[in-house]
Amino acid sequence: MKSIVCEQPDQFKLMEGEKPIPKEGEALIRVRRIGICGTDIHAFGGNQPYFTYPRILGHELSGHIESIPENPLGFKAGDQVSIIPYMECGKCIACRNGKTNCCTDMKVLGVHIDGGMREWVAVPFDHLVKTEGLTLDQAAMIEPLSIGAHAVRRAAIQKGEFALVIGAGPIGLGVMAIAKEQGAKVIAMDMNNERLEFARKWANADYTLNVLDHPHEKLAEWTNGDMPAVVFDATGNAKSMMDAFNYPAHGGRLVYVGLVKSDISFSDSDFHKRELTLMGSRNATREDFDYVVNFVRTGKVDLDSYITHRSSFSEMIDQFEGWLSPDAKVIKAIVEV
Incomplete structure (x- = not known):
């Protein structure tokens, strides 16, 4: 063998x-x-x-x-x-x-x-x-998409909520596609404009945003000042993961999908002021795998271009x-x- x-x-x-x-x-x-x-x-x-x-x-x-x-x-x-x-x-x-x-x-x-x-x-x-x-x-x-499905399930997305997904790599793209399928208004954020264009077409992202292009102002504008109800960070980058605390709405959720071999710090007073919920999302369960198999069978996701x-x-x-x-x-x- x-x-x-x-x-x-x-x-x-x-x-x-x-x-x-x-x-x-x-x-x-x-x-x-x-x-x-x-x-x-x-x-x-x-x-x-x-x-x-x-x-x-x-x-x-x-x-x-x-x-x-x-x-x-x-x-x-x-x-x-x-x-x-x-x-x-x-x-x-x-x-x-x-x-x-x-x-x-x-x-x-x-x-x-x-x-x-x-x-x-x-x-x-x-x-x-x-x-x-x-x-x-x-x-x-099925496995990488199930990682995204598990993160979306952890976030308990409600239809019509704004969901910011940071990182347009393969895992982030899966999060976008499944969040969109579950009724979220999806904002894709990355520093690579080609990846952002792919996210717009492949995952049907409603908005795309370069992280270098005044993200806080754009997010406030698109959400009528509310900011996204849920933020997913799928970068595996410590700076991005710490910056992600700036983006959730008051009462919002921040989900770490990516993993980094580093410590993460944030402002406790700001975290408490907004009563944020911070979640880790690790791997997936059979429930997520079964969901993704059915999702792929519907033909709503194009894995040939992925x-x-x-x-x-x-x-x-x-x-x-x-x-x-x-x-x-x-x-x-x-x-x-």
Whole structure:
């Protein structure tokens, strides 16, 4: 079995290894598509929290079930699936309360344990999601879109509310599309005008705003002085995350979708004055995956234009560093296995 291993920062290696043998309760999946996400990029660059080397990356996955035991979920060999890559303990307070996405002993494929950047992977069958009717490309994008769906669900958006999404990367774009689907008036903010134009077209953002173009004044103007009811920061940038406190309305919500390996500070008096609610949004649950599968099936989201770059498995190592350059204009890259 071929695997691509991140041996240390800035170094991939193609390796041969044994095909995994599923344990009790696991299915063997023939991996067909691997999405490249910010976690993979940060791991390759040496700045991903909670990470050790060497590691097989990859957690945005789709493929086919090669073998599976009898199971109550109705999965069978040959089924096309996406994978929920968050391996929870099932016993801690978060798991007992249905918040498996923030388990106290979380093991994420491609981060804490080896992921799917290989030909086969064995995973618990209760972490599979049926994706019949979707393409393999679409099925691999269920996981990143589910991150956005979870953040929007955390925010409890009400129809007609203004939602500011900071960061027009792949996760932020998903937040925009799903917030728009749920009836929000979406404002996209980024420092890249090409990304903002893509957000306007792809996610149907109502407004676009360059962060360098007097954002507070524009937000006040568009919201009749109220400011956005909910603000999502999907940048993973400490300065942006701290600046985001400037934008929610009185009584509003600020949701951190992006993760940064840094401390965050803010003005407590201003935070209290506006009685803001600050939330973290981590990973996603099966509820979010099921929502996104149905959302994609409606045809309301164009994943063909969302996926801008692709390579074969054998070519990925040579192409990966090129995808990191801003000149490459990557939104989402995908690997065909």
